Amino acid sequence: MTEFTDEELALDPNFAARFDSDDRRPPCQLYLISPPAIDAGFVDSLAAAFDGGDVAAFQLRLKGVGDDAIAQAAAPLQKLCAERDVAFIINDSMSLAKRLGADGVHLGQGDGDPREARKLLGPSVQIGVTCHDSRHLAMEAGEAGADYVAFGAFYPTTTKETIHRPDPSILGWWTALFELPCVAIGGITPGNAAPLVKAGADFLAVSGAVWGHSDGPQAGVAAFRAVLAQE
Ligand SMILES: Cc1ncc(COP(=O)(O)OP(=O)(O)O)c(N)n1
Numbered sequence: 638m639t640e641f642t643d644e645e646l647a648l649d650p651n652f653a654a655r656f657d658s659d660d661r662r663p664p665c666q667l668y669l670i671s672p673p674a675i676d677a678g679f680v681d682s683l684a685a686a687f688d689g690g691d692v693a694a695f696q697l698r699l700k701g702v703g704d705d706a707i708a709q710a711a712a713p714l715q716k717l718c719a720e721r722d723v724a725f726i727i728n729d730s731m732s733l734a735k736r737l738g739a740d741g742v743h744l745g746q747g748d749g750d751p752r753e754a755r756k757l758l759g760p761s762v763q764i765g766v767t768c769h770d771s772r773h774l775a776m777e778a779g780e781a782g783a784d785y786v787a788f789g790a791f792y793p794t795t796t797k798e799t800i801h802r803p804d805p806s807i808l809g810w811w812t813a814l815f816e817l818p819c820v821a822i823g824g825i826t827p828g829n830a831a832p833l834v835k836a837g838a839d840f841l842a843v844s845g846a847v848w849g850h851s852d853g854p855q856a857g858v859a860a861f862r863a864v865l866a867q868e
């Protein structure tokens with residue numbers, strides 16, 4: 638396969654033309670990621686989080702758990718998301734997303750091909766792709782038909798072992814060139830989010846800062862309000 642530099646890909650008119658640029662982007666929104674493990678009471682925590690402020694999407698990310706158990710845990714959470722008009726995204730597995738009729742699937746670099754996911758899930762299901770700190774991976778994901786690209790980890794996090802540490806400027810580079818939304822993830826808190834919002838993140842994906850908030854998840858979401866309102 639031909640390897641292009643980031644600059645060559647950025648200048649490829651056939652690629653760039655797929656995303657007609659419009660410089661007005663909606664304000665940055667919150668994309669909530671579940672804790673890696675949950676119990677039956679978690680639906681109440683999720684409802685409390687939604688009470689804290691606007692949440693655009695919720696990703697069910699249960700690591701090391703089988704599909705049947707995730708499906709069982711998903712049912713009340715998916716129902717709540719539908720009631721609150723929050724997109725329900727399944728992590729890792731396009732087949733599970735299909736089985737549950739989820740609104741979207743998030744695929745890491747080892748979680749399958751976005752083109753295959755598109756064939757399986759159809760045009761209206763959201764497909765997100767992890768791109769670490771790589772412009773090349775993000776452009777590949779865009780070409781493969783992803784609905785958003787995710788860059789991270791911007792800050793140290795205990796939720797996941799991470800090795801990539803992008804600079805916030807990758808968000809500005811992306812939004813200047815492409816209409817496709819970009820997600821910032823990794824160790825994001827109300828205290829460190831401002832540079833990511835300023836740089837152009839369309840979504841902040843957050844787990845620990847909400848579920849670990851000392852006053853509970855409602856306060857955790859509410860604490861992001863001020864930084865999301867800035868432009
Ligand atoms: C929004 C979002 N961005 C990145 C990831 C990480 O996905 P991946 O690299 O597959 O790692 P795991 O989450 O599966 O451990 C994500 N889940 N969501």
Ligand SMILES: Cc1nc(C(=O)O)sc1CCOP(=O)(O)O
Binds near residue numbers: 670767797799824846
């Ligand atoms: C799930 C995930 N993916 C990352 C990446 O860099 O791709 S960082 C991360 C953890 C996000 O949780 P928290 O907000 O607690 O840091």
Ligand SMILES: [Mg+2]
Binds near residue numbers: 729743748
């Ligand atoms: Mg994954």
